Amino acid sequence: MAHIETKHFLASEIDIDIGKNIVIMNEVDARELGLGPNTRVRLIKGDKTRGAFIALTKTMVPQGKILVSHDVAVDLRLGKEDTIGVKPVPVPPSFIGLQKRLHGQRLGQDEMYTLIKDVVDGILSEAEIAAFLTSQIYYELSEDELNALIKAMVEIGSKIEFEDTVYDEHSIGGVPGNSKVALIAVPTISSAGLLIPKTSSRAITSPAGTADTMEVLARVDLTPDEIKEVARKVRATLAWGGKLNLAPADDIFVNIERKLSIDPWHQMVASILAKKVAMGVDNLVVDIPVGRKAKVKDLKTADQLAGLFIRQAARLGMGIRVAITFGGQPIGRTAGPALEAMEALKAMIERRGSKSLIEKALSIAGLVIELSGKVSPGQGVEVARSIFESGKTYEKFKQIIEAQGGNPDIKHDDLPIGSHTYTIEAPIEGAVTHIDNAAITAIARAAGAPFDKGAGVYLHAKIGYRVNRGDPLMTIYSSSSVRLQEALNIATRYSPILVEGMLIKILP
Amino acid sequence: MAHIETKHFLASEIDIDIGKNIVIMNEVDARELGLGPNTRVRLIKGDKTRGAFIALTKTMVPQGKILVSHDVAVDLRLGKEDTIGVKPVPVPPSFIGLQKRLHGQRLGQDEMYTLIKDVVDGILSEAEIAAFLTSQIYYELSEDELNALIKAMVEIGSKIEFEDTVYDEHSIGGVPGNSKVALIAVPTISSAGLLIPKTSSRAITSPAGTADTMEVLARVDLTPDEIKEVARKVRATLAWGGKLNLAPADDIFVNIERKLSIDPWHQMVASILAKKVAMGVDNLVVDIPVGRKAKVKDLKTADQLAGLFIRQAARLGMGIRVAITFGGQPIGRTAGPALEAMEALKAMIERRGSKSLIEKALSIAGLVIELSGKVSPGQGVEVARSIFESGKTYEKFKQIIEAQGGNPDIKHDDLPIGSHTYTIEAPIEGAVTHIDNAAITAIARAAGAPFDKGAGVYLHAKIGYRVNRGDPLMTIYSSSSVRLQEALNIATRYSPILVEGMLIKILP
CATH class of the missing domain: 3.40.1030.10 (Nucleoside phosphorylase/phosphoribosyltransferase catalytic domain)
Structure with missing residues (x-):
């Protein structure tokens, strides 16, 4: 509520990535600004501004100086010997909107815009964004709110325009x-x-x-x-x-x-x-x-x-x-x-x-x-x-x-597939009655997909196929033998492909 | 789902406080463990364990070593040349319980215990804790859940016992x-x-x-x-x-x-x-x-x-x-x-x-x-x-x-009160009809309370008191002239004490 001053600090970049914008500050400076660990500030340089959260130190940086994480340095175009203004933000602009939603009221267009702006500016913490998303589970967005959300998400970002109909x-x-x-x-x-x-x-x-x-x-x-x-x-x-x-x-x-x-x-x-x-x-x-x-x-x-x-x-x-x-x-x-x-x-x-x-x-x-x-x-x-x-x-x-800079003459056999493979076979004669999407996904990811481009699963049979005992059902590919083993562990724990014979059950 | 290995690193403490447990790791090591920025790990030393979140660096720490924040070092009793085991925790133990609540189901006693354990162990992130708390706004805890929550909160913590009835x-x-x-x-x-x-x-x-x-x-x-x-x-x-x-x-x-x-x-x-x-x-x-x-x-x-x-x-x-x-x-x-x-x-x-x-x-x-x-x-x-x-x-x-180690003979006049003061006077003759708790709180806090022990507010009049124009209504105390001014700004913006005369309104 009080007037809040912006204080300037000589800033340099620090090579640390914790998944959010941080600014490391000497605890004496922080105390003067009334800032504790993980409190929210706005960093200002020229016409650029980013939200960030405070990390305190006694020794890593002297008074009058701050260290900022990489994304902040890039967004603010930080150069050598540049100063950055640090302004405490005890209450983010979207606070009232978020409070409204958490108390069963709808957000108007301006409130939604402010909320999305704070999200993109890095002003809101994970806790606040999680509260907004969780609120939607119990209290769905109205169609007006959804429309406002879409417009705000578009507005606060870049656009690409084409001359023809897209x-x-x-x-x-x-x-x-x-x-x-x-x-x-x-x-x-x-x-x-x-x-x-x-x-x-x-x-x-x-x-x-x-x-x-x-x-x-x-x-x-x-x-x-x-x-x-x-x-x-x-x-x-x-x-x-x-x-x-x-x-x-x-x-x-x-x-x-x-x-x-x-x-x-x-x-x-x-x-x-x-x-x-x-x-x-x-x-x-x-x-x-x-x-x-x-x-x-x-x-x-x-x-x-x-x-x-x-x-x-x-x-x-x-x-x-x-x-x-x-x-x-x-x-x-x-x-x-x-x-x-x-x-x-x-x-x-x-x-x-x-x-x-x-x-x-x-x-x-x-x-x-x-x-x-x-x-x-x-x-x-x-x-x-x-x-x-x-x-x-x-x-x-x-x-x-x-x-897009690729080789147009490439053929399917040229593509590099994981060299470690294992093929799962049909345990009985019968028909494939079910393939479990979630299990296939878990197996392919355990094998290394999508980061390991050659990892994944090939299905020899799909629902309705008749198979004999010993026929291949699926082959798992990976570039790593360890990951192949992990994928196999999952494949044996779940039943990704179900083969059922005619005989379902025998009574005593 | 896959088997997850614990890998050991030579650990030292780093003087940085970001309000949560972090472990700074070389990005090459992190990649091998499949860890990105802000991913969750369990740190293990002997029989002690703490949750922490990954910060990546190229230069701050070489491969094979990690830096941990102060609280982690204390909780794990980190000594010189000690190693700490780092174990990825892609899915926290309380994941299923939290999911149940987010999908409209009640938590049982064991699930609540696991949730509170993960909260205290630092395994849950702010986002997850915020989701649990936000869920309560829309979907109140049942009395059984509340009972389980109380028991779990007690269980995961210390107790003090006395011999007599308390x-x-x-x-x-x-x-x-x-x-x-x-x-x-x-x-x-x-x-x-x-x-x-x-x-x-x-x-x-x-x-x-x-x-x-x-x-x-x-x-x-x-x-x-x-x-x-x-x-x-x-x-x-x-x-x-x-x-x-x-x-x-x-x-x-x-x-x-x-x-x-x-x-x-x-x-x-x-x-x-x-x-x-x-x-x-x-x-x-x-x-x-x-x-x-x-x-x-x-x-x-x-x-x-x-x-x-x-x-x-x-x-x-x-x-x-x-x-x-x-x-x-x-x-x-x-x-x-x-x-x-x-x-x-x-x-x-x-x-x-x-x-x-x-x-x-x-x-x-x-x-x-x-x-x-x-x-x-x-x-x-x-x-x-x-x-x-x-x-x-x-x-x-x-x-x-x-x-408790104080001076039992101290008298009220001995206590140090803020030396910067301002007294607000009654603008008209009348009666005090309303005192705004929220405004009084905001004024006292802007003046520096509770950190500035001598800061606060003294009320000369309370609801129902008759005052003459110019009588003192409240005095604000602070140890800092700047903060006194901030408190005054709030006092003039809101009307902490309302004095109303008999004449309410004059019609044309």
Whole structure:
């Protein structure tokens, strides 16, 4: 409440990364400013400002000087002999908004903006962000709040603009093997004459994100200018969105959601739509996989989520179609970056492949093509199929690889797969009745995916296949024998693939 | 899910305090262990273990070595050339329990125990603790969960045992000037022949806690052995509970509640009762002040809270009475450690003083005395009054001061009060109709209380007093002219004391 002064300190960078902005200060200086350990301050240099948290020391830095962590130094463009102003922030600007929500009131547009600004500025601590996200579990965002959240997330971040109408497709994920779908869908859509500058994320909890998989074949860490250049040249990108500063609040939210293992729906919708708006997307197809071990368990829930996407997209003036797809087992036969890149590349070169992969990619592509109005509803998938079967999808994909700095002539057999392998065989004769998405994901990640590009899982059989005893069910790949063993431990603990014979049970 | 190895590092302490346990590790070592910035690990040395979070560096520490923050070094008894085992903890033991609560299920006794253990061990991050506390706002603890929480908070901490029956009194706080009530109540209760080893907290958001106020007159940072010794000698203590490790989860919860400005009831009840159980309290009087700017706004709410205390105390086998008291204005005339100590001491020496102070202290003391069964219900306050008026309260208080290392002959005029003062005068003739607790608290804290012992507020008039224009309403004290000015800024912004004349309004 009192007047709070800004005090200036000679600042240098310190090589320490604790996952948040810190400023190390002599405890005598801190006491004068009334600052304890982990109290919140605003760091100011010229017109730039960042939130940070205080670390106290008696010896690491003398009075009058401070040490700041790397991100702070970069954001504030810290040079030698520069001073930084340190201003205590006992009460963050978003305090009142957060309090309202924690006491059962709705946030208005300005309050949501202030909240997101504080998140991105590093003014809010993990505890406060966790409280905001947790509040959503019990007290869902209203559609007005969600709309305000999306707009604020877009506003506080960068945007990329294109001259032509922008199309895109996005899966909410949760099914292993899904990352490769976009590798086929995007060049198919582009071949239909549409502009699709797709950016995607790396894996958070899955074996591979589309960005991880594409990175096996080409650069994905494009700058905004490079994205515009590639889009201008080949009218499609398969890039990583991580460094583009699109809706940057999202990364911070995702990090904490992951820690708490919560995934509030409205926050997910905001995350997806905000990034699309920031990329100037005019027409979008959203894929919601449904399955026992997918993010969405049943059709009724999928319908509700689809409704949320559709109403919010309408408020944003974005054309949208939602595809509810079968998520009851992995897509295609592979999970893991290089294995998935290999499967997608092989399918495009040979113009055939796993039905679940090809059908899904072409259905999604078809819906996007229909959004353009160039084909009648229901005809999109056939248009997509003829593009795919004509080899145009592969031609376009090669152009994208080349434009993103990769080798367009690379073949699937050239891709480096983990050299340590183990194949699990069918214990009995019977039919595959169930494949557990969560177990496949855990195995592929234990084997090293997505960081170990060659790690992952190849499925020899899928649901409904008949197998004989001893037939291969799945092969695990890893670049490390230790990690292969860890993956195997998980595979034996769970039953990732269930084979059932005709004889279910014998009574006494 | 995979087997996780513990790796050993040569460890030294680093002089940095960021408010949580950190371990600084070379990023090459961290990568090998699969650890990123701010990931959770368990540090192990011999039979001791602490949670900590990873900070990465390229240069501050070479491979094979780590730097740990002070608290870790102390807790693990780190010596020179010692090694510490670092074990990644991707999923904390309490993960499942926290997930249950975040998905609308109740925690069982074991799950609550595991949660509190992880809180105290430093295994949970602020985000996770914030999620647990936020969940309580929307989804209150059940009485079974509350009981489990209290037991777990007691279990994971130290206990102090006494041979005689233990009495205590506790206010939930929220009203300025309340810290001095215990200074009169405790020696009165002890003079009635009861054992009352009271421990209390320092101020968190108020101008003074009982520990801050008592510290003006004697040492309060007693060790468990000293508390037992003082209690044996004079059968009463007025000590600080902060370093006794009683229900240590509480400090961690309070820290995050404060950051979020939330105060879930059940958590407050758990905090109070857990500390009492840890101190072996058999009979307790709880004071719930009610008032527009107190923690509890109305009688109905106070009744509900009282019910919670009574039912939980019964489950713990603790005798309890709850006093609902008037919290519509500050207690007595002072707020701030030295000013309150002065007011209480003067009242005991002169055997009279502000009615709100004396009546409250003797009523509380009377209820405690009634719990002993030595006097009939309704007679306690008269017994307390005769003790107070006979001078026995003051005699006992002198004994407590002396036993806690203070000067028993100190007089109220000897206490050092802030030398910078400003007196606010009545702007018109009229009656005091309202005193704003929150504004008084903010003024006293801006003036420097509780850290500046001599800072605070003296009220010349209270609600119902008639004043003439120019009469003094309140005097602000501070040891710093800058802080006095800050306090004045707040006093002019709010209207801490409202004087209203007979003429309310003139129509045209």
